[in-house]
Amino acid sequence: MLIYIARRVLAVAPVLFGVTLAVFSMLFLVPGDPVKIMLAEFVTTPEQIARMRAQLHLDEPVLQQYGRFVGNALRGDLGTSIRSRRPVTQEIGDNLASTAQLALASMAVAVALGIPLGLIAALVRNSWLDVASMGVALLGVSMPSFWLGLLLIFTFSLHLGWFPATGGGDFLHLVLPAVTLGAIASAIIARLTRSSMLEVLGQDYVRTARAKGLAGWSVVLRHALKNALIPVLTIFGLQFGNLLAGTVIVETVFSRPGLGRLIVGGILAKDFPLVQGTVLFVATVYVLINVIVDVTYAVADPRIRLG
Amino acid sequence: MRLSHMRWVGAVAAVVGLVLAGFPAGAADTPGTLVIGLDQEPPTLDPHASPSAVTYQIIASVTENLLYKGRDGKLQPWLAESWSASKDGRSVTFKLRRDVKFHDGTPFNADAVKFNFDRIVDPKFKPGSSRAQIAGYAGSKVLDEFTVQVSFETPYAPFLTYAAAGTLSLVSPKAVRESGDQVHTRPVGTGPFMMKDYVAKDHATIVKNPAYNRKAPWSERSGPALLETIIWKFIPEAGTRVATLESGETQGIYLVPAQSLPRLESSKDMRVDRMPWPGVPRIWLLNTTKPPLDDVKVRRAINFAVDKEAFLATVYKGTGLKAFAPLTAVMLDEPSLRQAFAFDAAKARDLLGEAGWAPGADGIRTKGGQRLEIILNAIEYGGGADPTAQLIQASLRDVGVDVKIKAQARPPWYEDNYRCATHGPVMFLRATDPDGLYALFHSSLVGQNFNWSCVKNGKLDQLLEQGRRESDPVKRRAVYLQIEKLALDEALTVPLVDELAVWAFRANVQGVKYNFNAYPVLSDATTTRR
Numbered sequence: 001m002l003i004y005i006a007r008r009v010l011a012v013a014p015v016l017f018g019v020t021l022a023v024f025s026m027l028f029l030v031p032g033d034p035v036k037i038m039l040a041e042f043v044t045t046p047e048q049i050a051r052m053r054a055q056l057h058l059d060e061p062v063l064q065q066y067g068r069f070v071g072n073a074l075r076g077d078l079g080t081s082i083r084s085r086r087p088v089t090q091e092i093g094d095n096l097a098s099t100a101q102l103a104l105a106s107m108a109v110a111v112a113l114g115i116p117l118g119l120i121a122a123l124v125r126n127s128w129l130d131v132a133s134m135g136v137a138l139l140g141v142s143m144p145s146f147w148l149g150l151l152l153i154f155t156f157s158l159h160l161g162w163f164p165a166t167g168g169g170d171f172l173h174l175v176l177p178a179v180t181l182g183a184i185a186s187a188i189i190a191r192l193t194r195s196s197m198l199e200v201l202g203q204d205y206v207r208t209a210r211a212k213g214l215a216g217w218s219v220v221l222r223h224a225l226k227n228a229l230i231p232v233l234t235i236f237g238l239q240f241g242n243l244l245a246g247t248v249i250v251e252t253v254f255s256r257p258g259l260g261r262l263i264v265g266g267i268l269a270k271d272f273p274l275v276q277g278t279v280l281f282v283a284t285v286y287v288l289i290n291v292i293v294d295v296t297y298a299v300a301d302p303r304i305r306l307g
Numbered sequence: 308m309r310l311s312h313m314r315w316v317g318a319v320a321a322v323v324g325l326v327l328a329g330f331p332a333g334a335a336d337t338p339g340t341l342v343i344g345l346d347q348e349p350p351t352l353d354p355h356a357s358p359s360a361v362t363y364q365i366i367a368s369v370t371e372n373l374l375y376k377g378r379d380g381k382l383q384p385w386l387a388e389s390w391s392a393s394k395d396g397r398s399v400t401f402k403l404r405r406d407v408k409f410h411d412g413t414p415f416n417a418d419a420v421k422f423n424f425d426r427i428v429d430p431k432f433k434p435g436s437s438r439a440q441i442a443g444y445a446g447s448k449v450l451d452e453f454t455v456q457v458s459f460e461t462p463y464a465p466f467l468t469y470a471a472a473g474t475l476s477l478v479s480p481k482a483v484r485e486s487g488d489q490v491h492t493r494p495v496g497t498g499p500f501m502m503k504d505y506v507a508k509d510h511a512t513i514v515k516n517p518a519y520n521r522k523a524p525w526s527e528r529s530g531p532a533l534l535e536t537i538i539w540k541f542i543p544e545a546g547t548r549v550a551t552l553e554s555g556e557t558q559g560i561y562l563v564p565a566q567s568l569p570r571l572e573s574s575k576d577m578r579v580d581r582m583p584w585p586g587v588p589r590i591w592l593l594n595t596t597k598p599p600l601d602d603v604k605v606r607r608a609i610n611f612a613v614d615k616e617a618f619l620a621t622v623y624k625g626t627g628l629k630a631f632a633p634l635t636a637v638m639l640d641e642p643s644l645r646q647a648f649a650f651d652a653a654k655a656r657d658l659l660g661e662a663g664w665a666p667g668a669d670g671i672r673t674k675g676g677q678r679l680e681i682i683l684n685a686i687e688y689g690g691g692a693d694p695t696a697q698l699i700q701a702s703l704r705d706v707g708v709d710v711k712i713k714a715q716a717r718p719p720w721y722e723d724n725y726r727c728a729t730h731g732p733v734m735f736l737r738a739t740d741p742d743g744l745y746a747l748f749h750s751s752l753v754g755q756n757f758n759w760s761c762v763k764n765g766k767l768d769q770l771l772e773q774g775r776r777e778s779d780p781v782k783r784r785a786v787y788l789q790i791e792k793l794a795l796d797e798a799l800t801v802p803l804v805d806e807l808a809v810w811a812f813r814a815n816v817q818g819v820k821y822n823f824n825a826y827p828v829l830s831d832a833t834t835t836r837r
Binding site: 146150256264 | 347510716
């Protein structure tokens, strides 16, 4: 087991290397002079431009710049935001809790909606209930999150007045954004649960369990679902990436503080260090979550470790 | 086992129920509190460090200036009781009020004024728009406790206007020294409101300054603000922002999308305020160096051909007025400017004919086998080019000009402007002094911000420099009128739309006033319960 974990962690290194390379080269892939772009809204003197260039070490050879970027990142220094003039790590720290809250709550919504939906669909396969729940799931997969978000605001905030449309903080502020993000993730989980469940329900041990005379719900929940959920587990890791991407839109629609808003704001303000730092951070978190999922997967299903 | 599960579910349901019951549905109006939704979060609230209008929307009633410029455009005393410019135009002496204290209790005096201006030019400080507004600052001299003389290396008349702009508003020296970086979120001023808190990506709160016993220059009465608290919420999504106003979660919003305006205006629960922005309108800077726009006849023809009414009727629906000149009408208005280029497609066709461009087979004019093509530099915002670009395209097609829209991301857009590579961009500039035209037309700024007409005109340079030296308001106006007429005669630009700052409030919000910058000043604002 330990060897397996060590192998997974080691496999992360090249991925992270690729991430730093991609994030670093952002500065050079954007056409034009990055310093002039960053200072575009200011009336600038050539000295100011030169000073900014030196401050960002853009006057050094590229390799040296990259080395400095990675070295600093390893020491936890992601540079300073041009716009707010605060360390990027501090900006991330201020916004992390809100996004984590949203991601976890959406995951909870996704699981709470997706698994029962998939389960019901599998149990009553080919009935109208199956078609209906898979129809809902299809709708969820196809619906853009900003559209769903605005619909929810329109209904639950403007007309019913149950939840506030904007802001962060307490539980009530979390409901609509979490449902928006979670509903979309739940659709994928529902579809996967259904197909995985259908496969398991046909297995011998399920037939055996039924033959022993166990109650229907007991067979489904304790024997079949447990095994059917293993593939669903993998999708959690992948979905988490989608969730992080979704926060960019959902946090903007609901004007909720968080990393997504931070990135959008950084892009609009042409704040390169902020965007680079935040993207690097989010990508690293995503990679780490997937390592954790891989490990959990191995714990849940001993066959994985052999492979 | 089953029972314990049921209990657990029951407990969760109960907790959720309690949590829901614990919060009021929607947001209740708290008396004395006004919640306003803004389209963006300020990069900083430090007036000297910000490049962004949103900063000054929030702090317009928090920090105060030496002078005040009201809606009529006239300068009035504020923290300075009186002022006088030296004969050579290189310095201004301010006599300060003696009864002013900063929110932290420290006195406002000549030392504080000197500290503020010195701070902006300090090489260790990273200034925003403030730095350019005291270009050539030579220093401040404290003549006595309440008299200060501010000097410049060369005559610099725009300083008086900028002394009334939020960018040069004054903060407590003690607070800056002691709180360091906190000025970014908590500027300590002298105004009727004080910063209370700032929650990133969420909101900023300002509260009444109970010690304010003066008469704010926009107000008819002395004494503190009428509201207790104003909360500025940052709501970037326009649809969400309008929804919060309609649900009552906010009682005011800034930047009302054009498609929501008719609905809000027809509602008796809402009120819409439109304030013209000072500065340069939405304008097409014609690159005068790139053929065929090096021919003034072609540039004039384009000015006659662009149908500005179409802009107002489609994209701007109620959020703009027709523009006539390189300065918006609120800056300088004169009948002769308004008559310069009335929409006249026939005249445009004649001018193009005179310039040698004859109608071609496909409707596009040609000259010596060359098609009449114009490349318009436009920013790609993700949903295609700016719709104004398409309106220009349609207007010019009617007179036989083929406009190609070069829609691109911001960075290469700037790069093309610096290199004078296209036939020019559509842009705008906010400025409270007509000296904003210096950035647009002075020959030294080709290849920089913002002489993107790439114009090098000796007469224009001389007038722009004269405008900086001239301190007499009447003579100054005459100089800028001459500049505008010259710019129109040379057809350096196509002025399109004087944009309006559009605010919407619930009808029970009263007493909102605006300064010359089109920022709300709120010490007389009230909310009544309906």
